[in-house]
Each structure stands twice: as structure tokens, then as C-alpha cells.
Amino acid sequence: MDLDYKFLVQTFYLVLGAIPTTLKLTFVSLLAATPFAFAIAMVRRQSGRRILSQIVKAYVTFMRGTPIVLQILMIYSVLPSVLNAVALAWNLPINVFDWDPVLYAYIVFTLNTIALLSEVFRSALGSVVQGQMEAALCAGLTRVQAYIHIILPQALVSAMPNLCNLTINLLKGTSLAFLMTVKDMTAVAKVAASYGYNYIEAYMDVLVGYVIVCSIVQVLFHFAERHVGRYRLVRQK
Amino acid sequence: MLKIRNVHKRYHENEILKGVDVTVDKGDVVTILGPSGSGKTTLLRCMNFLERADEGSMDFDEYHVKLHDASSHDVGKIRKKTAFVFQNYNLFQNKTALENVMVGLVIGRGMDKSKAQEIGMKALDKVGLADRYRYYPAQLSGGQQQRVGIARAIAVEPDVILFDEPTSALDPELVGEVLNVIKQLAKEGKTMVIVTHEMKFAADVATHVIFMADGKIVEEGDPKTIFLCPKEERTKTFLRRILPGVEYNI
């Protein structure tokens, strides 16, 4: 097998250049999803609010139970037409079809992440022993103060491993953004390859690119986990 | 100072508390005894609204409330007049010993940090943990954790401290250190309500003993009367089972 090394190196730089796009897709979606995911986790933890709880549960089940490729295809083909119809009906002076496709990518990945992240939060909140909430109330804290100072910091620590997995999966999942013509790491390599059919070299570059980015994310999470979880380290003497 | 009257609590069909009255005056040490499942924990939890009673009233200094419909505002105020020491400590795992003691002062009561730190250190010194300020709960023994729990309770200078079996989760050799701290508090005249299975300790520290069974107070009085010449058959049976070998004037 002959590899075009010049192409390999050139494309590798292209792939590196697209890393910010991939990272942006990942972390903007993650950040945008966080408040919603947290709200869902809180709703599902409370015993009241039956109906709301069922609705969000249905949402989570649906998002978790369908392939993200399908979600992308659905949203990317349906949402613009729907928005366009709305714009026409209300005489809004916008042309939906002019919008950058990256917008739809953010929407899909955020909607998907909300569902997955809410499960991470839910199990993390459940892992903090209930007694500490009571102790906080007895110490004169309000429920909100107890959440901010006692419960959430600990929930964050136990969420870390799952959060890391979720982030890595999302990061890899954003490679599907090429379906929406977003120029992420995968897309730029594919485009470059299509001129001379150097797909093997291009794919090798993309693979290496993802390995690098994912490794960095993993290392960062490792340190973050050690930092926020200091209090769990073994006995000091 | 603190009076609760006619406390009723039901879980589903089971009535756990069937009309309990408790009066606590300043300086009292009230110990509550009784067999497992008699409702001691539930009673204590109703006293600071961790559990909502179905019926009953509370007079606590200037507060006069119905236990079942006290406003969350009043509940907050009343909780700040009390402190609770839990059977399984319930320390804040993400806070050091000193921070555990400071949380109620700084966050709960808005005290400034340096003052709270001073008070927190004094409280920890008092329970014999002067060398453990910076330790996290995971780095402390059960007895040490419970003493942090007690320091956390005394630091806020509550009108009354509620103890729910403070030593029953501890290894036998660690029980003494915790009981000694509580005895010291009793000597200083702290007002306390203590649920315990440690009979000798209960007899030593109490100014008033309550014996509960089946959600009701069977008998109460000063420790001498309850331990040495109880009147009710249920009390006698209970004490005989738990303190074999002790002679009563029965």
C-alpha cells in the first residue's frame, strides 16, 4: 500500500485546524445542555410533579433510544421547513435557509446531551447521602444553600467519571456533523480526500486527531476529578 | 422554654406517635428511652420539623405553632434555635472538620469567616479535636466524627441540642469518648434532649427521664424514680431486659 505522505501531512494540518470546530460543537452543546439537564434531574428526583416527571422521562427515553444519526437527519431535514413555515406565517423577515448549518448541529447535540446528561446528574445527586441535606437544614441552611454548598459539590465529584465518558462520546459523536455540512475534523478530511481519492490517508489523520483530542480531554478530566475530589483521598497521616 | 403537646404522627396506616407531650426547660437534660420502634427518633425529628407531625403544637419561647402547618419561615427560625446530632453523624463529606463546624455560622447565620473560625476552633478544642481541624470526615474515626457532629451542634449556641442515639453507630471502645463530651456539656448546663440506649449514661446525665413504648409516653420522672422504682410494668420489663443484674425496689 502506497501512502501519499505529503498529502498525509498536509491533511493532518487541516484536521488540526478543524479541532476548534469540533471542540466548540462539543463544549457549547455541553454547556447549553447543563441547565436543562439539571432541571430534568431535579424534577425526576422529586416525588411530586407526576405529570411533568412523566413528560421529561419520555423525552429522556426517546433521546436515549434513538440513534443520533437519525436525530440529526430528522432535525436537519424537518426543522428548517418548520421554522420557515413559522417565519412565513408570522411574516418574520428571516430566511431560515440562510442560517449556518452549524446552528442545527448545536441544536441536535444539545437536545441529545440534555437527555444523557440528566441521567448523569440524577445518579450523581442520588449518590450524595440524604442525611447531609438534613444536617444542613439543621445547621440553619436553606435548601438552596444546602444544594450549593453541600450537595452539588459532592454530586459533581461522583459525576466526574460519567461526565468524562459523556464528553468523549459527544466529542466523537460530533463527527456526524458532516451530515449537516459543518466543517469539523471529519468533514475537512473527507473533503480534502475527495479530490484525489486519498481516503485512507485522510481517515488516518482523522483517527490520530480524535485520539489526540480525546486523550487531552481525558487527562483534563482526570486532574479535575482529583482536584474537586480532594476530600475523598485516603487518610493522611 | 420548649413545650410540645399532643404530637401525632402516622405513616400510611400506622400511627407511630399517639399523642406525646414533652416539656424542656432551660438547663434540662431530658433522656428518652424505649424499645426499638417505639417512635423515639420520629419524636425527635418532629421537634425540629425534619418530619412533619400530623397533629400537635409547639411553644418555643416566642414561637407558638401547630406542628402540622408551621410556615417554612417559622420552621427556619425554630431550626436555628436547635441543633441536631445524628446517629450516623451526617458530616458534610466535602468539608473539613473545622468547615463542618463553620458552615452553620457562616452560611446559615451570615457570620463573618474569621469570627466563625475562632468559634469553630473553640468548639473543636472542647470536644478534644484541637489537632484535627483540617481533616476531612473520611480521615476521622467514628468517635472523632461524632465529636465533630457535637462541635457543629454547640458552635451555633442553640437553645436546645437534640441527640438521636449519638453512640449507637460506634465501636464499643469509642463510645466512652463521645459520652464524656456530652457529660461535660451537661455539667455546663446545656439544654439537651437525648435519645439513647446507654442506660448508665442516661441515669448519670438526665435531669428528667422519659420512657416511651408504642408511640406513647409510658412513664416519666427524675432518673432515680424511673431507674430505681419504676411504677409501670412495661418500664420494669424494659429495664430488666436491658440492665440485668441491677436490683430494683420493686
Ligand SMILES: Nc1ncnc2c1ncn2[C@@H]1O[C@H](COP(=O)(O)OP(=O)(O)OP(=O)(O)O)[C@@H](O)[C@H]1O
Ligand atoms: N419514613 C418512614 N416510613 C414508614 N415508617 C416509618 C418511617 N420512619 C419510621 N417508621 C416507623 O416508625 C416506627 C418508629 O420508628 P422510630 O425510628 O421513631 O423508632 P425508634 O424508637 O427511634 O427506634 P430505634 O430505637 O430502633 O431507633 C417504626 O416502626 C418504623 O418502622
Ligand SMILES: [Mg+2]
Ligand atoms: Mg431511633
